[in-house]
Amino acid sequence: MIEIARGSIAANGLRSLKVRDVAEAADCSIGSVYNEFGDFDGLILTVNRETVRALTARLVAVPADDPVRQLHGLAESYLTFATDHANLLRSLFEHRMEGDRPFPEDILLMVMQAFALMHEPLVRLLPDRDPEEVALLARMMFSAVHGIISLGLEERMVAVPPEKLRQQLAQFVDTHLAGLGIPLGKARDGEV
Template sequence: MARRSDHTRPELRELILAEAHRLMAEVGYAHFSAREVAKRIGYSIGTIYNVFGSLDLLVVAVNSRTVGLWAATARARLNEAGANRIAALVEGYFDFAERNQNLWMAIYDHHMPEGETFSSDYVEQLGELIGIVETEIVGLLPQLGSGEAGTLTRSLLATVHGHCVFALNGTFALLGVHDPRHVALARVREALAAASGNVPP
């Protein structure tokens, strides 16, 4: 295994991040540790903290990479969606979560300590993902102001997220709901119809 002198700082950062992302995918947030990442790459845990600053910032970097992959997946879905673009986004949400459960849940399981902020890269990646959805909503409802469109976008994301969580943790099956994707899409379409003025609020 190469040591410190064999890697530039950017190379070392990528080495750590790539392995941390693989580990998160394997074990999930609850079992993730910087010590295991260090062990896998043959460096000390101090090296990881020297490069990233803290375990929290390493997790944020991992989550940022996951969000970037998610955004790329969403764009690819839309490129193949034809006219059924909202359905493609909802299906894509479920598919990404199902195929990357540990990475996906880490985004929501991790919380920054009080007084600390997320990295600008993470905020940018998250904004890009939300922007993909918001662009589609604005295309459907051009009469909405930017503030209204942004609020609706985040509300719809929360709706789909809740349905997805219930699907993955078995709650919907317990409650007798066997097609959560269809149900989630129906709620999204109802909300869009209400926002368009086609149905009473």
């Protein structure tokens, strides 16, 4: 059932996923899906957890020897993942729990841990800044990277054209670091 749901979301997006289709493809009853996952949200959340784990594995694999290169690598890895798994990543941010129930804490924590990977290199680059400010800067930077990528892949009106995303994403990271007081020449060379 998980494989079927993941395949459906990956191919056609979250909105196309129907419990009846999953049950049919798995050759089981709709009740079996609910028995296994509690409700349809449970199945979607299981797929979303796997997506966050896969994304985090890609991000954790970025070399951390140089903080500037690490930030560029994180942005690039996020773009590659989003390009390869656009609908799965979109599902993570589009899914709304039935009946306005709160999102499960474990998924929120997993997403925050993935976002926090930008925190450590910023701490190294900004050792004298207030830790709360650096944490906020890391979340803001990840949010901006996510927004640039999401809009670019969606090709919305204000989006960066997909063929320019890599270049513009690298330019954004450099510009953001320069705005934080890290000179661009040093940022590009990995020196601080």
